[in-house]
Amino acid sequence: MAPRLLLVEDDDALAENLARQLGRAGFQVERVADGDAALHVALERYDLALLDLMLPGTYGLDVLKRWRSAEGPGASVPVILLTARDHTSDKVRGLSLGADDYVTKPFYPEELVARVHACLRRAHGTSPRSLEAGPLHLDPQAREARLDGVPMSLTRAELDVLLYLAARPGRAIARSEIVDAVLDRHDDAGERALDVHVSRLRKKLGSHAALLATVWGIGYRLDVPAGETDGHDTPPTSNREPR
Secondary structure (H helix, E strand, O other): OOOEEEEEOOOHHHHHHHHHHHHHOOOEEEEEOOHHHHHOOOHHHOOEEEEEOOOOOOOHHHHHHHHHHOOOHHHHOOEEEEEOOOOHHHHHHHHHOOOOEEEEOOOOHHHHHHHHHHHHHHHHOOOOOOEEEOOEEEEOOOOEEEEOOEEOOOOHHHHHHHHHHHOOOOOOEEHHHHHHHHHOOOOOOHHHHHHHHHHHHHHHHHHHHHHEEEEOOOEEEEOOOOOOHHHOOOOOOOOOOOO
């Protein structure tokens, strides 16, 4: 079955062009034209959402915030922001609210198609094993994280960052490597976005926030209590050179 995309865009000509291009790429596209309508969509019916920011009615970032704060499977649907605002602060704000990617207008439809494919690959990426780090239990296949046995409410990007670090327990991982492998960012918001995701993760880890350690001058490390590393498979070797 073709992946289903929700397109939230008020520009009729642009929406028609994007729907046509995405349809040719094998996606089913449904569109709503304003922020108020987007708030009433059952997001869990879709594999990914494309969300314009400058919308009639509810502003795009407010839509995103409502989507991410809702309970249920819709809260973890990947979201790519579409906007003409290209300031780094705007990108970081969107990513901090739970967006998975950010495309600045004007853009080539081919670029958007490529980003949709990349975002879906990350969302559907799985591993056959579970990962443990003290009170933290991660199930990559179920796309689930539990802290002290209680399910955590994480965005796609937050979970992917956590999974990447948990697959390499006790290792200091460069920020640039995490960005390239997990966030797939190619703009100046990449590492800043990672820092935002890590900050949000620490808040959600609460009293266990120290598990997610900063390695100054390098990046981040997921600390695992002594004696718990034996249960982890050896992580794949990265083919990237250190930066």
